[in-house]
Amino acid sequence: MSKFQGLFKLFSRHQMTTGRLVLIGGFAFVLLSAALAINRSPEDLDRSRSALDFLEGMGLGLAVPIIALVLASSTLGDLVEDETLVYLWHRPSPRWMIALSAWLSSTAVTVPATVIPLGLSALLASGGSVRVAVAVAAASTLAAVAYCGLFTLAGVMVRKPLVWGLLYVFIWETLLTALFGGLGRLSIRSYAAALSNRLAGVGPLQGLHSVPASIIACLLIGLGCVGLTTWRLNKMDIA
Amino acid sequence: MVPTTIPTPAAAAPAASSVQVGPATAQPASSALPPPPSQVQWPPANATIVANMVTRSFGELVAVSGVSFAVQPGVSALLGPNGAGKSTMLRMLSGQIAPTSGEIWVAGGNPRTDQAARGRIGLVPQQDGVFDREMSLAVVKLAAVLSDLDEPEARARWALNLVEMDPDLNRPVGTFSKGMRQRVKIAQALVHDPLVFMMDEPLNGLDPRQRKQMVELFQHLGSIGKTVLISSHVLDEVERFGSHVIVMAKGRLAAQGDFHAIRRLMDNQPLRVRIEATQIQIVGAELIRSGAVLGCTITSHNQANVTTSDIVRFRRVVAKICQQHNSRLSELAPLDDDLESVFRYLTGASQ
Secondary structure (H helix, E strand, C coil): CCHHHHHHHHHHHHHCCHHHHHHHHHHHHHHHHHHHHHHCCCCCCCHHHHHHHHHHHHHHHHHHHHHHHHHHHHHHHHHHHCCCCHHHHCCCCCHHHHHHHHHHHHHHHHHHHHHHHHHHHHHHHCCCCHHHHHHHHHHHHHHHHHHHHHHHHHHHHCCCHHHHHHHHHHHHHHHHHHHCHHHHHHCHHHHHHHHHHHHHCCCCCCCCCCHHHHHHHHHHHHHHHHHHHHHHHHHCCCC | CCCCCCCCCCCCCCCCCCEEECCCCCCCHHHHCCCCCCCCCCCCCCCCEEEEEEEEEECCEEEEEEEEEEECCEEEEEECCCCCCHHHHHHHHCCCCCCCEEEEEECCECCCCCHHHHCCEEEECCCCCCCCCCEHHHHHHHHHHHCCCCCHHHHHHHHHHHCCCCCCCCCEHHHCCHHHHHHHHHHHHHCCCCCEEEEECCCCCCCHHHHHHHHHHHHHHHHCCCEEEEECCCHHHHHHHCCEEEEEECCEEEEEEEHHHHHHCCCCCCEEEEEEECCHHHHHHHHHHHCCCCEEEEEECCEEEEEECCHHHHHHHHHHHHHHCCCCEEEEEECCCCHHHHHHHHHHHHC
């Protein structure tokens, strides 16, 4: 077992608590129920558009950031809270490896926890459109990559990262970007939504980020946050 | 074992001596001693832990102020009352927090920034938690993996056996008693056979038999050339570790060295002596009348504790008084030649 594997396994196991599994299951249940309702709605509805609109709000706007927040902020945040980070920090391992393995492990748990229910919901709500389902799945994967980076960083930057993360999701990603259109370009949700719309080919597409820009932006946010987490691990007081 | 060299800090260092004593309000701590021989090197060539004029502030609060000391292989105890700054000092020595000013060298480097130096330290931190959802073997094995050890599982089993823990215990650490968790913490510190051990209250939660076993283990580590620095407030246990102490009070170094030697330097402090003799009330009263003692407490039908500031005169007078009153003197025992007395004196100003 390499150092990276050891850290990855520890972080992955650590995230899997009963409460978190219930939260993930709850979101899946709500998404699939709502998708079923859309599926049974009148025939003249543009199902692809309806599916994307619904999943952009409930899925990319709520389920993905909240699940990513709960999982990613705990990977290092819980270790800071219970003062066990010292057992990893004090070993002769590079800090970037701790940050990278924390980010990847939270992403590895968040992606299936969000992609499967969102993809199935998209398939159900769109009346069986594989293209829409793939587009939503790709967008939620990308959003999970970025959100996990951000919330892993929050775990070592602030006390009560859950509270700060919720404020970020509801105030920045939802409220301010809705009130001020220009701010929308600075939200993770806007990149994920642009990707889902462009891959699904459902208009209007004017003014949306391009596919490469969305992918690069989310990857850069994820990797940038790993860099900042590494910096923070080097600078912070431990226990 | 990785060879270790300690760079000499460039800044001013306190004078070397086998014993340094100073009041808790003054630095450097050698002020109460005659100047040391100029040929003595500071830090000592074989020092594995060196703190040089280390200060740490938390906002307005100065937790540690201008502390300098060096620790050589063997077992040493870091002592001090609550709030003395010893936990902050230990956290700085292990690299967990950076000093506001000053220099720290441990096992050949700065543990805050030097990954290799950190690899030569075994740390038992103060907090209870140890990845509560993991099995003890997984915790210690991860420590071995992160220390680049070959055969990490075998090393983890070895370390757990050393602290009398069953490596195959199929229960998560979170269900362990405090003593069991403590032993897992010690095992993870031992697993990579480090040069320097830093342990914050390592005997907490252990039963008397386990405490005895751990004390023997620490003594053994010291005897084979490891540096074992133990922070503890249980003085009778510290006394069993060995006699080298570093005493902190009010964030400053109060004393460092052999505590018996420190006590001997406290000539201006009253000494307490237990007397065992027949007719103890008469002997006590005559001692008071003679002025050879400052106080006398009769503790039983044939025992009394007296306080004296002139031990030589006291010995002469007590013999004469016993002879004059046909009292049979059976014991004169100093009560202050223990660590608690040294500690009480050194930290008295901060109580």
